[in-house]
Amino acid sequence: MRILIVLTYYRPHVSGLTIYTERVARALARRGHQVTVLTSRFDRRLPARESLEGVEIIRPWVMARVSRGVLMPTIGSWASLLVPSHDAISIHLPQFDAPGIALRGRLFRKPTLLTYHCDLSLPPTAFNYLANQVVHAANHLAAGAAHGIVAYTRDYAENSPFLARYLNKVIVIPPPVEVAEVSEEEVEIFRSCHGLNHHRVIGMAARLATEKGVEYLLEALPGVLERYPDLQVLFAGQNQNVLGEEAYARKLLPVIARLGNHWKFLGTLDPRAMATFFRACDVTVLPSINSTESFGLVQIESMMCGRPVVASALPGVRQPVRNTGMGRLVPPRDGRALAEALLEILDHPEAYDKPTQDLQAVYAPDAVAAQYEQQFLELERQLAVQGSRHNSGPSRGRK
Helix, strand or coil, rough: EEEEEECCCCCCCCCHHHHHHHHHHHHHHHHCEEEECCCCECCCCCCCCEECCCEEEECCCCCEEEECCCEECCCCHHHHHCCCCCEEEEHHHCCCHHHHHHHHHHCCCCCCEECCCCCCCCCCCCHHHHHHHHHHHHHHHHHHHHHHEEEEHHHHHHCCCCHHHHHCCCCEECCCCCCCCCCHHHHHHHHHCCCCCCCCCEEECCCCHHHCCHHHHHHHHHHHHHHHCEEEEEEEEECCCCCCHHHHHHHHHHHHHCHHHHHHEEEEEHHHHHHHHHHHHEEEEEECCCCCCCCCCCCCCHCCCCEEEEEECCCCCCCCCCHCEEEEEEEECHHHHHHHHHHHHHCHHHHHCCCCHHHHHHCHHHHHHHHHHHHHHHHHHHHHHHHHHHHHHHHHCCC
């Protein structure tokens, strides 16, 4: 099957959405499909075309940025060329260009799935308000044209203002998660290099971005440090030059600086280093504040490494802890509750030690890709039946 995947940002951009899409694209390619990714050339240093791990990547030029989105004048031409030559279309929202591509999928009778990663919630400015409205309108137009909409969980779909309008089209497919196998020796080396021996460690894996709620972890830390004065916090992920988050960083960095050696930024880590990071932690935290966070892949990564999680009790985000018992849920924007949950886990880690084999089976990229494959084949069958009925209609009416 020839599968076209369309999204605004692909690797080397780092976000939950890009990691998700890269894992599915590679898994589909490993399953023998011809996979093409149509995305933006958001960095002019990137090649316009390249092949990575069996996936063909095409990057139209970017004329301008609009908030977190981009304007690509030639993407319509590329879509008109690529949609007819592919057997199935996978569009990842949010993105400005989704309606035109979804409409092409319908016109050419190609099974077209939208994957809805999250509700868009930009910082409150007049310009961002306009950008939000444009993206929301684009998402609704795309949803009307698409044959199905993939959501991570039914919980999030039922509570999302967008997805709740299209529940008849929603297909739940869990997100793909993979964690590298690392040795105890590698973990010990990591702990030694970062001065973690004999310290309790809280980990957070995220971008330094408003929706991640980093300030609530900062608010929780004094209470945790009172009981564990040797506590270390490791922050893995992009913490500099995060697109659209410069003001947020300026607000938090003085607070973080006052923590001194208790807080350490690790930057963006490769997959092996990420697995070592999780195993070096005692607990990880996901204090996200709004529906921009729909699940939190890092929760499953942490759990696969045997580490419990404290997460905000948001729709979708709350499901990993609910389903596994490997952690605690707290109200969003509540630093005191976050501190109490962290202390509970640090005091009683044995209560959150659960088997993880089922997680690996459910969230393996190959298993997720197989579900996409199944959905495309089912939609293809439905479209063929509809086409057959349409073609036979006029002949039945003749005398």
